[in-house]
Amino acid sequence: MTKRLWLWKCLTWLTALLVAATAAVAAQPTGKQLTKLAEEGEGLFNQRCIACHTLGQGDRVTGPDLAGVTERRDHQWLIDFITNPEKMLASGDPLAKELQQKFPNLQMPAQKMEPGQMDALLTYLAHPEEVAHHPAEVATPKLTGDHARGEALFIGTTAFSGGGAPCLACHGIANAGLGRAAGASYGPDLSSTFADFGEEDLLDMLVELPFPSMEAIYATRPLNEQERADLSAFMGSVSGQVSPISGALTLHVVLATLVIFAIIGVLGWRRLQGVRRPLVEQVRKGKGELA
């Protein structure tokens, strides 16, 4: 009896082990499957994250380096933060607060992801080495942008070929004198964008469209390469300027104000002059003396 019991025990253990192993194999993809997921994740990373984050090249002003992030942070925390960083911050999460303090100028936009996409992205972040390195893309000769045309595109005097709205519809550039006066206050001011991101990332952003509101506008009306280069050139050309309002403009405004008041003054010069007071003044000065 004891021998039989022992056999049964062994069998049960074996079965359990087998089941567990199978389950483990199913949960942790390996081999080809892992590579496939990581490749999909890389695509997502390049599309949505690379504008602000790096993977192994160190923190940037726009966001932390994400190498090893899956080990540093809890799995669920990562999912929550990626899908709604604002909510995390609002709920008083200490880690989210710390990140906000470290990168104070930028708030990470919420990323809308299918469940599978989230897995893929996290897999890529955990195993970036799984991705087979593609042969280097043929380097296309870099286009040089024309900043004057960039300005025209930004303002909208020249239309985007894809039919997208001009940048000024939402953004101002105070450095170029395109600020509040132009009524652009929907998106952030782009005066320091070039300095913050650099040319390469700026161009990437215009392709990847990491911001949901921009994505909605430009995903179906993409900018072409020349347009991106022009815009980048324009933003680069104004990023160094310090004085948002030039002295000449101030002078013009002051002069115009003076002229307007002068005209009003001339028109109203002889208007509603008192009658009684001049009579009294006249006598006070001795001119109205009577014999």
Next chain:
Amino acid sequence: MNIRAQVSSVFHLDKCIGCHTCSIACKNQWTDRKGAEYMWWNNVETKPGTGYPTKWEDQEQYKGGWEMQGETLQLKIGGRGSTLGKIFHNPSLPTMDDYYEPFTFRYDDLTSAPAGKDQPTARPVSMVTGKPMKIEAGPNWDDDLSGSNIYAANDPGVVKLTDEEQRQLFAIEKMVFFHMPRICNHCLNAGCVAGCPSGAIYKRGEDGIVLINQDKCRGWRMCVSACPYKKTYYGWTTGKSEKCILCYPRQEAGQAPACFHSCVGRIRYLGVLLYDADRIESVAKQDDKDLAAAQRDIILDPFDPQVIEDAKKSGVAAQVIKAAQKSPVYKFVKEWGIALPLHPEFRTLPMLFYVPPLLPVMSMDNQGKQKMADDFFTTLEQARLPMQYLAGLFAGGNEEEVKAVYRKLIAVRIQRRSVTVGDLPAAEVSKACSVAKLSTEAVDAVYRMTTLTRIKERIVVPPMLREEAIEAGMDPHQHRQEMGFGSRRAPKRRW
């Protein structure tokens, strides 16, 4: 013939003592409210003086009344186009200082001030800002010739006199003044009505009272400029202009207007006149000197059967014609011819007439002893107030008009002297009457009307016939049931 009825008045200036009771009665009743503090629908001025608002008679300054431009009669502020051009910046308005900054005193301080070394005083405060102020002007600031080197000297009528005349006028112990109460003249050719861009001002068909429709008024203030007498006022809280309404609610109840009723000197007479509305324009186009006579001419005899017939045809009710026959104003203006309009040269055909004052004119030389008729008429030329000044006020500069009135007033005096003292020969009396072109009966009637009459004879309020006026707009039965509080509608533009 288009005969209309006009409620009009006569102010007998010889009887005015300048007590301002009329002004106060009017103020308490109509303009004692916020935004209307500066308004005096009735005010009393001292003449010579600049009046209220300062120098209101100077139309070069205020552009009131009408002027002839070639053959056409034109408002001095300009025609419709010109009015529209300056609708947002009417340049011809009196400033607050020209009226006066309304003030009151902190009377509470007299009783509630904490104990201290000094007697508490009631400081003057502005009714506009509520802050303490220095009072520099008032609605009767030049009362009884106060500040005469400023105010009397700048009276537009005095300025026109020669230097010699001005010197005489202001010589010590020869200075002279009289009081002149003023209300809206309810003109036949009213400048305010013509100037209003909104069409808010109208002349009531049945009695000629000029009113501003408070629903229609948009506060452009063209009426303030266009009225040469400056008798429309802008209400600063309502944003609408308002003016003397000749107390029509009182008249509709059969009462005399408040200023008439309260007059201490009993100088005010009120009654209906019948006039020919078709001739208004031709009268207004006469030369300055003929205007007073032409205006008298437009007034019709209510006893003339032809006039009565035409009046009935034009829709004047029989009761109103009857009231016109009792009108003291008709007697003063037409029958006796001793009342003249104020500044007829403004061509608005004012329907308030003045009996020019005799006393200050004549009193110097003959104190204590009455002179003969001949002397009287020669002294007119040496009168204390130059005839030219009075003619400028009441006859568009026509001295003959004023002299004719004075001859009659003097005739009344001589006759009364003869009756009461008996020291004048009958020949003198009859001579005075014939020079004045007035029968002895008429002289007696003038005397009676001036001194003895009671209020019902002095103030003949015509039947206002509201039922008929109401009937034109709505069923009188419905009106009686529904209109107890008047029709109150919110103005389109709220204040």
